[in-house]
Amino acid sequence: MVVPAWFNDGQVSRVREVVTDVVDGVLHLADPVTLETIETWPAADVFPLHGRKGELRIGCTGQPDGARLIFTGAGDVQRVRDMLPALAHRHRMETG
Numbered sequence: 001m002v003v004p005a006w007f008n009d010g011q012v013s014r015v016r017e018v019v020t021d022v023v024d025g026v027l028h029l030a031d032p033v034t035l036e037t038i039e040t041w042p043a044a045d046v047f048p049l050h051g052r053k054g055e056l057r058i059g060c061t062g063q064p065d066g067a068r069l070i071f072t073g074a075g076d077v078q079r080v081r082d083m084l085p086a087l088a089h090r091h092r093m094e095t096g
Contacts, residue, residue, distance in 0.1 A: 009064070046059070
């Protein structure tokens with residue numbers, strides 16, 4: 001299930017549009033036009049970040065502090081939550 005997002009690699013201030021998908025436990029971030037993989041994150045290592053209303057921001061353990069994906073829209077946010085069950089688990093771990 002491909003979901004569009006905005007990606008910041010945490011190294012430079014450039015934010016780029018990507019499409020995301022989870023295959024075999026790996027979150028793939030790809031260029032939306034060429035579908036060339038830009039980066040991969042272990043799906044089990046993602047965690048939620050604070051974000052604005054109506055969006056979901058996630059980071060990944062082992063990535064720079066500023067590295068994040070931003071998903072907007074209720075439908076896309078729900079699809080991402082369904083694709084990445086680790087988000088709910090990590091959120092519960094942090095909030096107790």
